[in-house]
Amino acid sequence: MKKFRISPPVAAIILAVVLFLLSGLLPNGYGSDVDVAISQATNIVRLAVFLGVIAAGQTLVIISGYEGIDLSAGSVVTLTAILTYVIVSGENAMVIPALLVAIAVGALVGFINGLGITFLKISPLVMTLGMSGVVTGAIIVINHGNVSGKIAPIMTRVIARPVAPNIPIPGAVVIWLLFGLFMWALLERTTFGKNLFAIGTNRVTAKLSGVNVTWTNIGAYALAGALTGFGGFLVVGNTGVVFIALGQPFLFPAIAAVAVGGTLLSGGKGSYWGTMAGAIVLTLITSLLTTMQMGESVRRMVLGATLLALISLYGRQKSFRQ
Amino acid sequence: MKKITWNSLTTRNPALFAAILLVLVIVINAIVQPNLLAIDTLNGNMRVFLPLILLAVGQTFVMICGGIDISVGGIVSIVNTILATQVGLNGSIEQLWKFVLISLVAGLLAGAINGFFIAILRLQPIITTYATGFLYAGFALFLLPNPGGGIPRAAADAYRTTTPLGIPLAFYIIAVILLLWWFLRSTKYGRYLYAVGGNAQAAYQTAVPVTWVIFSTYVISGVMAAFAGIAITLLSGSGNAEIGNAMTLTAITAVVIGGTALSGGVGGVAGPIMGAVTMGLIQNIISFSNVNTWWETLVKASIIVVALAAPGVINLFGRRKS
Numbered sequence: 001m002k003k004f005r006i007s008p009p010v011a012a013i014i015l016a017v018v019l020f021l022l023s024g025l026l027p028n029g030y031g032s033d034v035d036v037a038i039s040q041a042t043n044i045v046r047l048a049v050f051l052g053v054i055a056a057g058q059t060l061v062i063i064s065g066y067e068g069i070d071l072s073a074g075s076v077v078t079l080t081a082i083l084t085y086v087i088v089s090g091e092n093a094m095v096i097p098a099l100l101v102a103i104a105v106g107a108l109v110g111f112i113n114g115l116g117i118t119f120l121k122i123s124p125l126v127m128t129l130g131m132s133g134v135v136t137g138a139i140i141v142i143n144h145g146n147v148s149g150k151i152a153p154i155m156t157r158v159i160a161r162p163v164a165p166n167i168p169i170p171g172a173v174v175i176w177l178l179f180g181l182f183m184w185a186l187l188e189r190t191t192f193g194k195n196l197f198a199i200g201t202n203r204v205t206a207k208l209s210g211v212n213v214t215w216t217n218i219g220a221y222a223l224a225g226a227l228t229g230f231g232g233f234l235v236v237g238n239t240g241v242v243f244i245a246l247g248q249p250f251l252f253p254a255i256a257a258v259a260v261g262g263t264l265l266s267g268g269k270g271s272y273w274g275t276m277a278g279a280i281v282l283t284l285i286t287s288l289l290t291t292m293q294m295g296e297s298v299r300r301m302v303l304g305a306t307l308l309a310l311i312s313l314y315g316r317q318k319s320f321r322q
Numbered sequence: 323m324k325k326i327t328w329n330s331l332t333t334r335n336p337a338l339f340a341a342i343l344l345v346l347v348i349v350i351n352a353i354v355q356p357n358l359l360a361i362d363t364l365n366g367n368m369r370v371f372l373p374l375i376l377l378a379v380g381q382t383f384v385m386i387c388g389g390i391d392i393s394v395g396g397i398v399s400i401v402n403t404i405l406a407t408q409v410g411l412n413g414s415i416e417q418l419w420k421f422v423l424i425s426l427v428a429g430l431l432a433g434a435i436n437g438f439f440i441a442i443l444r445l446q447p448i449i450t451t452y453a454t455g456f457l458y459a460g461f462a463l464f465l466l467p468n469p470g471g472g473i474p475r476a477a478a479d480a481y482r483t484t485t486p487l488g489i490p491l492a493f494y495i496i497a498v499i500l501l502l503w504w505f506l507r508s509t510k511y512g513r514y515l516y517a518v519g520g521n522a523q524a525a526y527q528t529a530v531p532v533t534w535v536i537f538s539t540y541v542i543s544g545v546m547a548a549f550a551g552i553a554i555t556l557l558s559g560s561g562n563a564e565i566g567n568a569m570t571l572t573a574i575t576a577v578v579i580g581g582t583a584l585s586g587g588v589g590g591v592a593g594p595i596m597g598a599v600t601m602g603l604i605q606n607i608i609s610f611s612n613v614n615t616w617w618e619t620l621v622k623a624s625i626i627v628v629a630l631a632a633p634g635v636i637n638l639f640g641r642r643k644s
């Protein structure tokens with residue numbers, strides 16, 4: 001008998017739409033006001049952009065398999081956000097250099113992660129956890145309790161505001177769509193992408209088919225760091241302020257977004273579209289719980305339970321009995 | 323006779339590196355803090371390290387079986403909030419014992435929930451325990467929204483000053499754990515643990531009850547987390563729903579420094595105990611060697627990364643030579 005299956009990204013999107021429609025029925029929901037509903041939906045997608053971009057690097061390292069994970073992502077977001085903030089200091093001209101520095105610093109941290117994981121055979125979870133501590137330490141040294149800087153007007157204009165006065169689509173959403181296209185091309189249309197899936201499925205067969213396993217793996221971590229650095233740049237462009245705990249709250253939701261989007265945590269299978277859908281679902285649930293004025297404790301419990309329910313639907317591994 | 327290499331030594335005794343590292347940090351610590359081995363200092367240190375040791379031991383069972391449990395911090399918080407809210411500063415010692423028992427049952431239940439989702443529903447450990455960790459942390463916050471409450475002063479004093487025969491209490495607890503482990507290792511269950519961690523599929527085919535072995539490791543981890551929660555409550559004497567958050571990842575690092583691989587199948591209980599003590603002593607060394615406060619986190623994290631990287635570096639050079 002053939003089992004009926006929906007692909008995880010589609011399931012996540014359906015879930016998001018259903019949840020959003022149901023949220024209109026809440027006492028303080030949008031009710032029958034279509035304009036309010038649209039602006040609420042836009043806002044949720046806008047908030048999901050930052051989680052989604054930060055989860056991109058996570059998607060890459062998780063696809064690379066063998067317990068691939070990047071626990072340094074949270075602190076890299078904070079570090080690159082602070083660097084952007086300091087370098088830009090309100091000057092439009094400094095935005096591009098700051099963006100390049102953010103990406104380069106992220107890539108450097110990722111590269112070190114990759115070296116430790118491949119050459120020194122440290123498990124990814126522990127290696128990236130250790131690096132997270134080092135990066136946090138570096139942030140404290142740079143920061144010394146307070147930083148002076150400012151984001152440039154052009155960043156707010158491009159990231160936080162709508163594209164044009166009469167088109168109510170936030171700039172961040174457009175950036176995200178282009179970013180999604182880039183990620184799709186990277187994963188599905190390049191040799192690196194193919195190799196990444198190959199090493200995630202089975203490193204021995206990948207090696208025998210001529211894939212450079214070590215450098216593909218290092219590349220995945222370096223690229224993940226670079227993408228996370230870009231995420232940090234976007235986050236500070238949206239919030240306009242920096243603080244030491246800026247990036248950490250993104251870390252585990254990003255991993256959850258990847259899992260909800262159907263990327264196997266054991267590697268070798270997944271897509272960035274799924275992660276995007278996962279980021280939207282997670283942001284939606286969080287903001288719904290806030291709208292319902294739930295206390296922090298209830299919010300955490302509901303989020304945990306929802307996540308469990310979602311992964312129970314399609315995160316199950318093969319049973320031993322075949 | 324086969325040549326003895328570093329690689330063959332550490333494969334046979336995974337805790338060897340942890341032991342060397344421990345001796346090294348004890349020596350350095352004794353230099354910066356000459357009274358380290360005085361009984362009062364020793365007792366003071368060991369009672370602070372004990373919660374982490376207990377947590378690391380529980381985590382080891384899960385990791386030998388190839389899993390990971392990142393919900394333990396939540397369980398520690400639940401136990402802490404149960405004790406702090408239900409016993410109170412003016413509670414009787416009988417009441418304390420009653421709720422200590424209830425806490426252990428709570429830990430067992432939380433572990434069983436993890437085990438149910440991971441062993442029976444076959445969900446991926448890291449994301450499952452992340453989700454249940456959210457549930458547990460939320461529940462702890464529900465029990466005690468703001469830090470407060472406490473346990474009878476007499477109990478906290480007893481934990482601080484009990485040194486039977488002049489030896490700190492923590493050493494007796496460690497001895498009991500080691501004895502139990504030594505006994506468990508030689509039982510059928512002990513062999514099952516390694517069989518499942520080494521290759522679950524092969525273990526299944528040789529009639530090892532894989533599901534129940536995996537289930538049991540999460541229950542053990544939950545109960546040990548409850549013990550850790552009791553210890554940290556006795557140590558702090560008060561309640562805080564966030565108390566366990568930071569402990570999870572430190573415990574995992576301690577287990578890895580102790581020579582247990584995240585991929586499962588190797589390791590023992592002595593390694594993580596040494597790993598946890600090492601982590602505590604590193605913090606000690608930094609506090610005593612007048613490192614500038616701003617640099618503390620960076621120095622500590624760098625030492626940990628170097629400690630994690632050292633076995634890999636030694637192996638790398640060993641391979642070059644041969």
